[in-house]
Amino acid sequence: MLERFYAGDVRSLSRLISIVENRSDGYRELLARLYERVGGSVRIGLTGPPGAGKSTLLNSLARQYLSDGRKVGVIAVDPTSPFSGGALLGDRVRMQEFPSDGSFYFRSMATRGATGGLASATDNVGIVYDAFGFDITLIETVGVGQVELDIIDSCDTVVVVLVPESGDAVQTMKAGLMEIADLFCVNKADRPGADRIVSELRQTLDTRKRLAAEWEVPIIPTQAVTGKNVDALYAAILKHVEVMQAAGQFEAHRREQVRRKILNILKNRFQREFIERVVGRTEFDRIIDDVRNGRTNPFLIGDRLYEEFCRD
Secondary structure (H helix, E strand, C coil): CHHHHHCCCHHHHHHHHHHHHCCCCCHHHHHHHHHHHCCCCEEEEEECCCCCCHHHHHHHHHHHHHHCCCCEEEEEEECECCCCCCECCCCCHHHHHCCCCCCEEEEEEECCCCCCCCCCCHHHHHHHHHHHCCCEEEEECCCCCCCCCHHHHCCCEEEEEECHHHHHHCHHHCCCHHHHCCEEEECCCCCCCHHHHHHHHHHHHHCCCCCCCCCCCCEEECECCCCECHHHHHHHHHHHHHHHHHHCHHHHHHHHHHHHHHHHHHHHHHHHHHHHHHHCCCCHHHHHHHHHCCCCCHHHHHHHHHHHHHHC
16 A cells, blocks of 8 residues: 555555544554655645635635645544534535646545644644645644644644634734734635724734744735635745745744654653553542542542552
């Protein structure tokens, strides 16, 4: 399968993504084989509240990249169906109008309970896209609001998409979603209130500490349905990548992403092993009763169990 995958076989790509997304047996070994081929794909994330027009913007951006001769992979994260466990929306029929020659690939993924706006397998699927040879990976989050902060760990450039109706929420979003934006896009800018939200965003950015002095976060009004000013958004994304690469921030961000991934792998493994060992003890129910009856407290128990785990 990997031989066909490396040769550009789209069916092998689809199968490998399914293995990774479902965490089937051997998926970690497959991903490990792919890491020697990654590093060439630039990841662009679109996040923001539901109804902001992220999907329409993503379509337009994908077309521009394709017209520039780039291979484009898309990951659209949708809510999980309570019945099938798959992506709930699945309304991506419009993607059928894109080329089927391997230069474009779309995958809709379910969150499956993951928070942060992304599916838990998004980053790993991004690795698959990268190894397959996509120049650009476009990631659209589920649109759950200001908790969508995990996207910064999966993307090189983050576009926060808002609409004029988001104006009243700008102040409350400062400490969350607003802080991760490399670019702001005020979509549906023909609606009343567009000028007001642009002004509020500018005021917010004036008080925000820049990560790189060379980059001033732009605010770009667009009308995705008509395509108005989407070319300006496209140019700004290209410019951000160029500036970050020149300043060394691009590589620094990539290194930080790898650091966090390694730490998360370690944290998850230690947490799983610790919990399994503690809960598997025959006296665990007795410990719970001791806490309930006031003979001890959860903090003392936690410290004692941790010390015993370390001694073992």
